[in-house]
Amino acid sequence: MCQLLGMNCNVPTDIVFSFTGFAMRGGRTDTHHDGWGIAFFEGAGVRHFVDHQAAVESPVAELIKRYPIKSKNVIAHIRKATQGHVALENCHPFVRELWGRYWVFAHNGDLKEFAPTLNGPYRPVGSTDSEKAFCFLLQELRNRFGDTPPALSLLRAALKELVAAVAVHGTFNLMLSDGSALFVHCSTKLHYVVRQHPFVTASLSDEDVSVDFSQVTTPEDRVAIIVTEPLTTNEKWTAFAPGEFNVFVDGMSIQER
């Protein structure tokens, strides 16, 4: 199994604090040492970093911890290989383009006997079930909506249905973003916290690091952090229910109407 980390905000925010704790699980406080990756949306563009080395040993992870890249949507992943060998092409997150937007996808879990018909333009490059599922989701979105991106409510409804169809094949904790929204599905384990005014001091559970968010934010800032296991010891994390599908926009969970 793997671990996932996502961030969705109303203003571009750096993920240095959360990533510092998360990266410790890539070989130090946990055993996810078969590669890692992170993708940051910046405007319409994406910065995409993947490495087949353990996150705790990777010079690229070291850069991420020191270089405060500001983003409204980030997805990160540390891998413990279950399907697909340890290789760069099997590192999450994966990136593809649909409707003139980049889409970023990462998955934690294991899909059994999942062999969707891929007859559209998206084909896996690597050998993971995860990339296959990502190609399937984009193919089906394109089949449903053609060349025109739908409104968020329609997109959410379509993705919820498609994700549920894939999730019957196994564990499908996932994060997906097109740069404006962060779509999250929980099969087994995911937690989130929304950081907003009044901000507190948070302390990482995986490393001896604290940050007083009130010193580095404005009262209008809002940041949702979604992660497999809570990252801090003194914040109130909410667990996703198994089967829950949620969408984060501007640092807030959009409740289904």
Place this chain on the structure above:
Amino acid sequence: MCQLLGMNCNVPTDIVFSFTGFAMRGGRTDTHHDGWGIAFFEGAGVRHFVDHQAAVESPVAELIKRYPIKSKNVIAHIRKATQGHVALENCHPFVRELWGRYWVFAHNGDLKEFAPTLNGPYRPVGSTDSEKAFCFLLQELRNRFGDTPPALSLLRAALKELVAAVAVHGTFNLMLSDGSALFVHCSTKLHYVVRQHPFVTASLSDEDVSVDFSQVTTPEDRVAIIVTEPLTTNEKWTAFAPGEFNVFVDGMSIQER
């Protein structure tokens, strides 16, 4: 205008030496300070680094100069904006997937009145003529060959024809790779050198750095470096002819038959 750097080798090789000289042109020895990028194939996977900062000031470029990533196909680009504003989504190289392979593309030049019909699955995310041309090339390859990648000789012939059709719109110096071959077209200016046994000591023209390649290679190694302006003062660079289309495989130019 921009500058391009490509590398194609028969064994995975690091590009630290050539990139060190090339990056100097991103704001120091030349004025290409509107972003930069580099993509390395590693197996079927791609490491893709883009930054809207000048290459001489970018922490990511600093990482590339220190972290010897080994690759058989690399494409790098430093940008001086002509079309499209300075933003991450307009930084080359661009990456898309076709036939379950990643494709990497970078362009130097300017296309006028270039408005191809893009009715396939590839749409530009940014606002450059370059990304539009890349989407057009992949769309047309998919139209010609469907879901099955053709043999290299057919691919080369198709690309040569497609590239010539785009090049009538302006300056179209380009590099394109699917991880196995590096396709190069010269409209105005490109040079290449093949480094092979017996290896010599090479000295950068943009910085006071030399390397004795005989110390870091085996006699079987072969590396082709393709670049807008020669990078070293004591190697014999060959200029491409205007209109020349060439393909490099295993560090060698494949002459047309």
